[in-house]
Amino acid sequence: AAGSYDIETGKVVINDTGDSAYYFDLPETIVSGETAAITVKGTYTGTHGFRVWIGNGVNSHVEQVQVLNHNEFESGSEFEKTFDLTANDECTKLTVKNLQTWAGGGPIDGLVINQIIVTKK
Numbered sequence: 001a002a003g004s005y006d007i008e009t010g011k012v013v014i015n016d017t018g019d020s021a022y023y024f025d026l027p028e029t030i031v032s033g034e035t036a037a038i039t040v041k042g043t044y045t046g047t048h049g050f051r052v053w054i055g056n057g058v059n060s061h062v063e064q065v066q067v068l069n070h071n072e073f074e075s076g077s078e079f080e081k082t083f084d085l086t087a088n089d090e091c092t093k094l095t096v097k098n099l100q101t102w103a104g105g106g107p108i109d110g111l112v113i114n115q116i117i118v119t120k121k
Contacts, residue, residue: 045110
């Protein structure tokens with residue numbers, strides 16, 4: 001995948017041309033029935049949007065993944081999105097993945113993640 005972590009700035013930069021997913025370890029396991037508030041902060045200049053879920057990598061363990069469409073962002077401006085996800089199985093990772101092409105999506109391009117905050121509710 002065409003993503004990288006910049007250790008000096010502490011940012012993840014994603015400019016992907018394929019169908020890749022990016023996994024981040026959760027600070028603690030979220031068990032079935034628990035809800036986590038997820039805050040994603042960054043900058044987006046892309047054209048397709050992306051999805052976020054908790055699970056164990058490629059497998060989502062939530063009823064509904066969070067879809068962030070490209071038209072929700074002012075291109076190049078900083079954004080902050082907070083949403084709740086409730087686990088339906090044990091979760092150890094947070095996943096950021098492209099939108100499916102059949103849903104009008106495509107590769108994640110131009111996404112810079114400055115911070116991800118996960119708080120159990």
